[in-house]
Amino acid sequence: MISINLNGREQLFDVEDDMPLLWLIREExxxxxxxxxxxxxxxxxxxxxxxxxxxxxxxxxxxxAHGKQVNTVETLGSKEAPHALQAAWIKHxxxxxxxxxxxxxxxxxxxxxxxxxxxxxxxxxxxxxxCRCGTYSRVKAAxxxxxxxxxx
Amino acid sequence: xxxxxxxxxxxxxxxxGGLALGVIGLGTHLAMHDRLGVQREGNxxxxxxxxxxRINKDNTVTLLSPHTELGQGAGTGxxxxxxxxxDLNWQQIKLELAPATSEFSNGGVFEGFVGEMIGKPPAWxxxxxxxxxxRLADLLNMQMTGGSASIRFTGWQVMREAAAxxxxxxxxxxIDKYGASINTTTDAGFVVDGDSRWSYGELVEHAAxxxxxxxxxxxxxxxxxxxxxxxxxxxxxxxxxxxxxxxIDRHVEGMRYAAIAHSGVFGANVATINNLAEITSxxxxxxxxxxxxxxxxxxxxxWRAEQAVKALKITAVSHQNSDLxxxxxxxxxxxxxxxxLSDAHSVGDIASVLGGSGETVExxxxxxxxxxxxxxxxxxSAWLEGxxxxxxxxxxxxxxxxxxxxxxxxxxxxxxxxxxxxMGGGFGxxxxxxxxxxxxxxxxxxxVTLVKKYQFPIKLTxxxxxxxxxxxxxxxxxxxxxxxxxxxxxxRYWQSASYGSEGxxxxxMPPYNVDNIKVQFANHPSPIPIxxxxxxxxxxxAFFNESFIDILAEKxxxxxxxxxxxxxxxNDGHAKCLKEVAQLCNWQYxxxxxxxxxxxAVQKSFGTMVATVAExxxxxxxxxxxxxxxxxxxxxxxxxxxxxxQVEGGVLFxxxxxxxxxxxxxxxGVKQSNxxxxxxxxMAEAPIVEVKLLESANEPGGFGEVGxxxxxxxxxxxxxxxxxxxxxxxINA
Ligand code: FES
Ligand code: FES
Numbered sequence: 001m002i003s004i005n006l007n008g009r010e011q012l013f014d015v016e017d018d019m020p021l022l023w024l025i026r027e028e029x030x031x032x033x034x035x036x037x038x039x040x041x042x043x044x045x046x047x048x049x050x051x052x053x054x055x056x057x058x059x060x061x062x063x064x065a066h067g068k069q070v071n072t073v074e075t076l077g078s079k080e081a082p083h084a085l086q087a088a089w090i091k092h093x094x095x096x097x098x099x100x101x102x103x104x105x106x107x108x109x110x111x112x113x114x115x116x117x118x119x120x121x122x123x124x125x126x127x128x129x130x131c132r133c134g135t136y137s138r139v140k141a142a143x144x145x146x147x148x149x150x151x152x
Numbered sequence: 153x154x155x156x157x158x159x160x161x162x163x164x165x166x167x168x169g170g171l172a173l174g175v176i177g178l179g180t181h182l183a184m185h186d187r188l189g190v191q192r193e194g195n196x197x198x199x200x201x202x203x204x205x206r207i208n209k210d211n212t213v214t215l216l217s218p219h220t221e222l223g224q225g226a227g228t229g230x231x232x233x234x235x236x237x238x239d240l241n242w243q244q245i246k247l248e249l250a251p252a253t254s255e256f257s258n259g260g261v262f263e264g265f266v267g268e269m270i271g272k273p274p275a276w277x278x279x280x281x282x283x284x285x286x287r288l289a290d291l292l293n294m295q296m297t298g299g300s301a302s303i304r305f306t307g308w309q310v311m312r313e314a315a316a317x318x319x320x321x322x323x324x325x326x327i328d329k330y331g332a333s334i335n336t337t338t339d340a341g342f343v344v345d346g347d348s349r350w351s352y353g354e355l356v357e358h359a360a361x362x363x364x365x366x367x368x369x370x371x372x373x374x375x376x377x378x379x380x381x382x383x384x385x386x387x388x389x390x391x392x393x394x395x396x397x398x399x400i401d402r403h404v405e406g407m408r409y410a411a412i413a414h415s416g417v418f419g420a421n422v423a424t425i426n427n428l429a430e431i432t433s434x435x436x437x438x439x440x441x442x443x444x445x446x447x448x449x450x451x452x453x454x455w456r457a458e459q460a461v462k463a464l465k466i467t468a469v470s471h472q473n474s475d476l477x478x479x480x481x482x483x484x485x486x487x488x489x490x491x492x493l494s495d496a497h498s499v500g501d502i503a504s505v506l507g508g509s510g511e512t513v514e515x516x517x518x519x520x521x522x523x524x525x526x527x528x529x530x531x532x533s534a535w536l537e538g539x540x541x542x543x544x545x546x547x548x549x550x551x552x553x554x555x556x557x558x559x560x561x562x563x564x565x566x567x568x569x570x571x572x573x574x575m576g577g578g579f580g581x582x583x584x585x586x587x588x589x590x591x592x593x594x595x596x597x598x599x600v601t602l603v604k605k606y607q608f609p610i611k612l613t614x615x616x617x618x619x620x621x622x623x624x625x626x627x628x629x630x631x632x633x634x635x636x637x638x639x640x641x642x643x644r645y646w647q648s649a650s651y652g653s654e655g656x657x658x659x660x661m662p663p664y665n666v667d668n669i670k671v672q673f674a675n676h677p678s679p680i681p682i683x684x685x686x687x688x689x690x691x692x693x694a695f696f697n698e699s700f701i702d703i704l705a706e707k708x709x710x711x712x713x714x715x716x717x718x719x720x721x722x723n724d725g726h727a728k729c730l731k732e733v734a735q736l737c738n739w740q741y742x743x744x745x746x747x748x749x750x751x752x753a754v755q756k757s758f759g760t761m762v763a764t765v766a767e768x769x770x771x772x773x774x775x776x777x778x779x780x781x782x783x784x785x786x787x788x789x790x791x792x793x794x795x796x797x798q799v800e801g802g803v804l805f806x807x808x809x810x811x812x813x814x815x816x817x818x819x820x821g822v823k824q825s826n827x828x829x830x831x832x833x834x835m836a837e838a839p840i841v842e843v844k845l846l847e848s849a850n851e852p853g854g855f856g857e858v859g860x861x862x863x864x865x866x867x868x869x870x871x872x873x874x875x876x877x878x879x880x881x882x883i884n885a
Contacts, residue, residue: 099576
């Protein structure tokens with residue numbers, strides 16, 4: 001049994017040690033905001049936070065999350081109470097197909113936690129998620145916007 | 153407006169109250185059938201209900217769009233058009249995806265796409281017509297999103313008419329019922345006559361009893377409140393707050409999961425499964441199914457299914473494609489170009505000037521096969537409920553997919569319920585057709601076959617590897633060019649031959665004033681599945697033509713923009729955009745002090761003229777693109793913000809292809825498998841893209857695809873100035 005604090009709730013999972021966290025989250029816990037894009041830690045669609053660090057859950061064995069705190073994109077915010085990044089995502093009209101964006105926002109949230117005032121280069125270095133629709137310039141503008149607001 | 157004359161707006165009371173308006177395309181639809189020689193049966197098939205507009209009693213308006221959402225945001229543009237033409241306030245209008253039933257099919261829209269590309273049926277459309285499975289009779293069953301057609305055809309040519317007719321009907325209702333005066337007009341959701349005001353909702357019931365007027369006027373430019381404005385997209389809040397359900401997120405009680413291994417050789421069946429016992433004993437595995445072209449493993453978790461698929465030891469039956477390689481395909485294409493060619497375009501008489509004096513310039517180009525690599529890999533769910541089969545998938549033409557699923561299941565279409573989901577990218581991958589005889593919806597066939605057998609709900613997801621290796625690829629194309637320069641270093645003739653039937657499309661015709669032009673192509677059935685890839689043939693042919701004109705400029709030692717302009721009429725649209733982009737980028741011809749160079753390219757596609765300049769440097773012999781400037785000229789721009797987003801996205805899509813994209817064929821299959829060997833541009837490499845939209849009163853051009861074609865030649869032409877002219881893509885091979 002693997003015990004994980006998932007989105008603030010302790011939960012037990014009877015899965016193989018090497019089942020990637022992504023599939024535990026999506027199918028065992030039924031949280032489908034976290035996406036599958038590649039399965040080999042290349043695209044970042046599956047990004048979650050483990051103990052506040054951005055992690056690509058498709059290559060992260062479930063057993064390694066035992067005893068840890070895992071937060072998924074579902075914890076970010078809601079239409080009623082949006083996270084600052086979500087509000088900026090609306091303002092900059094970031095998504096196209098939208099499929100990569102939960103991973104993008106999770107990577108951005110982790111970046112802003114560790115580097116509240118990132119430079120353009122910091123963002124380039126941290127944001128290695130793939131967006132096949134090509135929304136990078138808007139992603140970056142939205143992150144810079146949030147950083148600016150936070151520093152006010 | 154020839155198209156609209158063949159349209160007929162009709163209306164009446166909507167179920168549940170209110171006024172519904174539909175548009176029937178008459179001649180538009182028949183023309184396509186006639187051209188392709190497809191037999192029609194019965195009058196009922198001669199009409200086509202294109203779309204619906206519903207004015208509700210609560211004063212809201214629902215627009216039922218036949219177009220699925222794949223990232224292009226066209227639905228917002230459609231509501232902008234309707235809101236202006238019907239004179240609504242922005243809060244009044246709601247967008248809904250039309251259900252996958254024949255009442256909403258938009259084959260007429262597809263015809264706009266086909267008609268524009270070709271004027272006469274191209275070989276690939278003939279494939280469709282002759283292919284018993286994809287009979288063009290199925291045109292009725294198309295509900296197509298593609299060809300950048302949503303705004304151009306559905307919106308501008310069709311919905312605008314329906315909305316204008318509806319507005320007139322509401323005015324007529326006020327006149328008829330309340331004796332309103334002849335000066336009656338509308339104001340943001342109200343019919344107004346002096347001091348009297350009636351909401352549309354109050355009038356719809358009476359309006360529904362009136363005839364649809366044939367005299368209505370379209371709104372003048374000055375009356376528009378939404379067209380031309382950066383209205384926020386309707387679909388984005390749901391995407392950002394996780395309320396958008398992609399088909400991969402679909403869940404049904406009792407669902408099981410399937411993963412797939414294809415045979416590895418295009419067209420070849422799986423011969424044997426050598427370790428069946430091992431696979432069936434793996435944790436969670438419920439079944440292993442040899443379905444011919446692929447093997448499925450069904451398990452109680454998608455990862456378990458995929459693990460089992462990875463462990464499969466299968467062999468393919470030996471097949472004529474087994475030895476196929478990129479090299480053998482290239483050789484075949486080269487030989488074909490020496491054989492009998494079909495004529496695509498011709499100007500003057502090239503034979504009369506061949507053998508003249510002056511420098512002859514020759515060039516050979518190659519572009520590889522490319523996968524679409526949508527972010528969400530192909531997947532579909534299916535389940536049985538009573539005597540109905542339910543299928544959930546993200547496709548660009550849901551109605552076609554529904555008919556297709558019914559055929560596979562051997563069921564009546566009426567017994568198949570299709571759930572169309574938002575797509576994690578489409579780019580042409582999710583249309584039902586290919587340019588070869590291949591079935592792009594194979595993943596739907598697979599899940600339907602499995603559900604028929606196993607009876608429990610199944611979600612089938614292709615791994616990224618399966619998705620990369622079983623696509624309908626952008627075709628690999630070899631192209632040969634020659635020209636001879638006269639005493640002014642201008643081409644006396646221009647001759648090209650390329651492989652593939654798309655070589656017959658307008659995209660292969662150079663826009664330049666050359667007295668003698670001959671464009672030809674060779675074509676044979678493709679052993680590799682090929683299909684529609686964002687911007688279709690424009691992506692290869694803009695690379696060829698715009699590289700070749702640049703080579704001629706280079707030979708002439710001329711500034712590439714000036715050289716092009718000298719070969720274009722002053723008022724030509726290409727010339728206009730070239731001049732604009734030269735200004736926008738502050739055009740510099742030559743290598744800058746910091747080792748950068750600019751390259752240019754121009755191409756018209758999907759009704760939009762695009763000129764692009766790329767600023768490039770070489771770092772460790774690899775191209776690095778710093779900045780891109782784009783000028784588009786596309787008539788009325790419905791939503792400039794969406795347009796810019798689409799152009800930027802198109803540039804990165806094209807740049808990924810130009811720098812990295814290649815699907816190599818080895819032993820009859822594709823070698824590349826995932827993002828490590830089929831890389832996509834990431835943020836750090838993404839150039840700064842500056843887009844300038846030129847507008848005119850002309851009909852709107854498309855935006856979804858038009859950013860793609862010019863970026864590869866613009867980058868290649870910049871590299872040529874740096875001393876490294878790419879003749880083959882990808883550049884950073
Ligand atoms: S799915 Fe995890 S990085 Fe792509
Ligand atoms: S928005 Fe489509 S992949 Fe990023």
